[in-house]
Amino acid sequence: MDRVRKFSFFLMTAASAFIIVLVIATALVLNSGMVDDFAKKELLSLFNNEYRGRLELREVKLRFPDQVTLVAPGIFEEKATQPAARADSITLKFNFLSLLRPKITLLSFREVDVDGPRVSIAEYADGQLNIGKIFARRRPEQPEVLAIEKFRARRLKVRNGSLSWKPANAPAYRLQNLRLDMSKAFVAKYEFMGTIKQMQFAMPDRGLTVKKGSGSIAFSSVRSDVLGLDFETAKSHAKLSISVDGLDIFSGISKKKLLKNKTFIHVESLNLDTSELNRFIPVPAVLSGLYEIKGDAKGTLADLEILPSSIGLGESRIAFKGEMLNLLDPESLSFNLQIDQSRLSPALLTKMLDDERYRKLAREANGIDFSGMLRGRPDQWMSGLDFKTAIGSGTTKFETKRLDGGKYEANGTFALEKTELHKLFGIEGVKSGFSGAGSFSGTLGTEGIERARLETSVKNAFWQQQAISSGSVTLDLNGKKLDLSTDLKSPDGASLVMAGLVDFSTPSPSYEAGGTVSKLDLSKATGIQDLRSDLNGRFDVKGQGLDFASLNLKASLVLEPSSFNDFRFRERSAISASIAQSAGASSASFESEAFDLSAQGNASLARMLETLRMASGCIAKEAGGSAATPLSLGASPFAFDYRLTVRDLAPLRPLIQAKELQFRGAASGKAAWAGGRLSMDANVASTSLSSGQALRLDNAAMTGSMQCTASGVDAAQLAGTAGTASLFGRELKTLRMNATFDGERLMAALDLAMPRFAEKLSAAFTARRSGNFATVSIDRLALT
Incomplete structure (x- = not known):
């Protein structure tokens, strides 16, 4: 600030020179008529003889007794052709008699x-x-001509001004369209004060326009104040006051002095738009927006007390108070802050996160409400937080340390209450809750989490209807690989012990796990009552991908005595499943003591499941439904073969609407999709098929086919035989049936023997569709 002092001295010297000219001009006004030209010559001579710079002036207009106007004044460096400062005019109003x-x-x-x-x-x-350089004296060894010590103006006005500042090694700053209205302006050797009533200017190269500025300033050798500052730009607005005891800006400002001076800062409101701040200081895009800052601080910059303050961004807000030490020294800066009720909004969290999975989680959590403390230094600090979200709440205490290479290391503890774990893992359609405590540690680098370990003890938890009363969970992440282990127990004696590995190095994570289950009831774990079970045994899983599109899987379960619905598995009974998918082919299989299922072709697993849904929809429509069947299988053709062997239907009963249906046998066939049409065929061989007391077929064989479009079933055929049958208790033999359907007409024929009556029945009928009704005609009916 030594430059400010020198510049102020230069201004006072120039003003003194001007006063001498005024004295001379006043005398001429009183004694001759050659006033204006003489005053101009004397002023130019006085300035140009006193200083190394050069003053140029078009004319001087004296209006006795209280006004003088300088027209087109300009000051130049020695031998320069462009002025360093000039004005169209400067008009001064004062009492000429004061010069006497x-x-x-x-x-x-x-x-x-x-x-x-x-x-x-x-x-x-x-x-x-x-x-x-302009105000450097030509003959510094001689006494100063001017002795003016103070300057005062009741009103100072500046119109249509411009100012540029070009540092030696930094970009230039330019102000244009400057307007200033100031009252009670006072300048002395070590004093400068006044009240700014209005100030406006623009900085075109920074894209900044100051629409309004006002406040009081007072700088002296013992104190510096900026009070009631009201500053408004196109997007930002500040109302604040700053007072610093012992700060002498005229003698220069040093870090050592600033650390000792007592300071008080009052921010009534500061609405700061980073799009304007970014033109001076780079601001990361994730932190951009309109900030709302309020608060107070007092003390010294070596020991600054932060009174209750807050920083807001959109719906996010951080409220805090405390103290900061050595604020101007990054090497020894420290802080001790208490965080009052604060919030990070979903919008801010999603903006800060790159992975869509975590962004979705932030939206479901509806942000984070928190309070706590923050204590330490920029390279090492401790935190303690209480937090609450829409998916759970808890507390955490941890210590963070900055390592070389921009890395950070954290160690801490946590406790969670009523946390919805399924949302943390991105699983939909279920309910869960978790309460427990644990510890964590890890290292965060520029590419994300490099290493992490989490150990959790379960206080109480549930998944769907399965309660968990105790246990532990351990997660150990090293790079992109996650080791995990669990040991969970429920109040009813059920348990799950598991260890596994997940590799996140590819877009579709790969994983493998193994463990044991005891008294596992799937109806509780899934919330589907038809899946009641008592499963005991050891399982192994290896796969890749977590959705139908990328899922590849091999799994096995070796059972101890167990049950599923009404089916009981033998000791050491094995269950295995596999799914293999690639760009051109896929296969799926399931093998168990009760049934086997397999499918293979060039259709993905998702398309195979969608095919079953579509076929069911087509049949349901022909049975009385009115809605068209949606076809969402895409334009590319596909086909797959399938086979089902059933030894006991009990485990499949949850998937069947006819709960009394019993079936033993095998079914195989093919499904194909092409040109907006679904085709399916089936071959069924059954040793036993029944539905309660109403129907029973033994040694039955059937073949069928169906073609389906968006409007329903276009064509279908069914043919079957049975060695013996029972219909509502009546025994039948040598049953044969044929049926065809073309979308509008159903033709069916039936031949059977009735041993009780020693007769044979042969019948045929035709049904024709007419709107929502059908006309039935009997083509043949004979008893022989």
């Missing part, structure tokens, strides 16, 4: 009006300013 005093130390004006000032301040490589 024997000694003038105070220059007082009623009004100073500056029109069209243009000032260009430049810094040279040696640190000197062009203004400083």
Whole structure:
């Protein structure tokens, strides 16, 4: 700030020179008529003889007794052709009689009006300013001609001004369209004060426009104040006050002095848009927006007390208080802050996260409400937080340390209450809750989490209807690989012990796990009552992908005595499943003591399941449904073969609407999709098929086919035989049936023997569709 002091001195010197000219001009006004030209010559001579710079002036207009106007004044560096500062005019209003005093130390004006000032301040490589060179004295060894010590103006006005500042090694700053209205302006050797009533300017190269500025400023050798500052730009607005005891800006500002000076800061409101701040200081895109800042601080910058303050961004808000030490020294900066009720909004969290899975989680959590403490240094700090979200709440305490290479290391503990784990893992359609505590540690690098370990003890939890009363979960992440282990127990004696590995190095994670289950009831774990079970045994799983599109899987379960629905598995009974999918082919299989199922072809698993849904929809429509069947299988054709062997239907009963159906046998066939049409065929061989007391077929064989479009079934055929049958208790033999359907007409024929009556029945009928009704005609009916 030594430059400020010198510049202020130069201004006072110039004002003193001008006063001498005024004295001479006043005398001429009183004694001759050659006033204006003489005053101009004397002013030019006085300035140009006193300083190394050069003053140029178009004319001087004296209006006795209280006004003088300088027209087109300009000051130049020695031998320069462009002025460092100039104005269209400067009008001064004051009492000429004040110049008649024997000694003038105070220059007082009623009004100073500056029109069209243009000032260009430049810094040279040696640190000197062009203004400083202009006001360097030609003969410093001689006494000063001017002795004015103070300058005062009741009103100072600047219109249509411009100012540029070009540092030696930094981009230039330019102000244009400057308007300033100031009252009670006072300048002395170590004092500068006044009240800014209005200030406006634009910085085109920074895209910034100040629409309004006002406040009071007071700088002296013992104190510096900026009070009631009201500053408004196109997007930002500040209302604040700053007071610093013992700060002498005229003697220079140093870090050592600032650390010792007592300071008080009051921010009534500061609405700061980062799009404007970013033109001066880079701001990361994830932190951009309109900030709302309020608060107070007092003390010194070596020991600053932060009174209750807050920082807001959109719906996010951080409220805090505490103390900060050595604020200007990054090496020894420390802080001790209490965080009051604060919030990070879903919008801010999703903006800060790149992975869509975590962004979705942030939205479901509906942000984070938290409070706590933050204590330490920028390279090592401790945190303690209480937090609450829409998917759970808890507490955490941890210590963070900065390592080399921009990495961070964290160690801490946590406790969770009523946390919905399924949302953390991105699983939909279920309910869960978790309460427990544990510890964690890890390392965070520029590419994300490099290493992490989490150990959790379960207080109480549930998944769907399965309660968990105790247990532990351990997760150990090293790079992209996650080791996990669980040991969970329920109040009813059920347990799950598992260890596994997940590899996240590819877009479709790969995984493998193994463990044991005891008294596992799938109806509780899934929430589907038809899946009641008592499963005991050991399982192994290996696969890749977590959705139908990328799923590849091999799984096996070796059972101890277990049950599923009404089916009981033998000791050491094995269950295995596999899914293999690639771009051109896929297969799926399931093998168990009760049934086997397999499918293979060039259809994905998702398309295979969608095919079954579509076929069911087509049949349901022909049975009375009115809605068209949606076809969402895409334009690409596909086909797959399937086979089902059933030894006991009990485990499949949850998938069947006819709960009394019993079946033993095998079914195989093919499904194909092409040109918007689904085709299916089936071959069924059954040793036993029954539905309660109403129907029973033994040694039955059937073949069938169906073609389906968006409007329903286009064509279908069914043919079957049975060695013996029972219909509502009546025994039948040598049963044969044939049926065809073409979308509008159903033709069926039936032949059977009735041993009780020693007769044979042969029948045929035709049904024709007519709107929502059908006309049935009997083509043949014979008893022989």
